[in-house]
Amino acid sequence: MKELINFILQFGNLNQQQIDLITGKATHLEIKKDDYFSEAGKVSVQVGFVLDGVMRVCYYDKKGEEITKYFIDENNLVVDLESFQNSICSSAYVQAVTDCKLIVFSKSDWEELLNTIIGWDTIVHKIISRSLMQKIERRSPLVSEDATTRYLSFMEKYPKIINRIPLSYLASYLGITQSSLSRIRKNIR
Structure with missing residues (x-):
């Protein structure tokens, strides 16, 4: 759990009561290699933090070929953000490449944290911004x-x-x- 808290504290300050609330909402989840954290055609209902293992985000193109968009390893959040935030069906799969250990939050618990902890939305926004920048940095060289x-x-x-x-x-x-x-x-x- 300390890995998650250390990760979050990179993006903002929290007091002990706020940290306790976050850790109280967190649950542990193990996903076996090749199993899915979230699937295309379904609404993503949880946010995860990878403690151990590697996951990937993939989709199928029009020819039915599987395309890997990116990988997510330890000490990173994993979520199909668009599906999770907007309660819409995902167009991608989030799959365990190795056996994975995660800390997860349900959608209702995540929203409770957003509504309870002052500044949590700012921290989450910074995490998302960093993640989006990393995606761009990863994908840009692949074109040129x-x-x-x-x-x-x-x-x-x-x-x-x-x-x-x-x-x-x-x-x-x-x-x-x-x-x-x-x-x-x-x-x-």
Whole structure:
């Protein structure tokens, strides 16, 4: 639980009573590899914080091919924000790439925190803003760089997860085939 509190305190100050309220609303959840935290076609009803493991956000394109949008590892929030905030069906899946341990909040508990803790909405807004900036930073190079450069950049930026995710997911994220990724990996060894 201290990992969650340390994460939150990066974005604002809370007193002990507020911290106790947050931890009182939190529950632990374990998700097995390949299981879903939230699914396309369903409304996302919880916010999670990854204590251990790697998750990914993915969707299926018009051809029915699975596309990995991004990965979420330890000490990060995981939520399908648009679905969660607007109570609409999600268009993406949030899936455990490895066995995962999370701290989760139900929608009603999350909203209670927003309505009870003064400044919680500001903290949440800062967390969301940082997350959106990270998404942009992750995706922008994928458009302009060649596949080898994208792979090397991924290795440099995410050394903690490169060996924990299947090559098929990584290839999908990089926008290349798995055989192309295998060739790239072989050429840089």
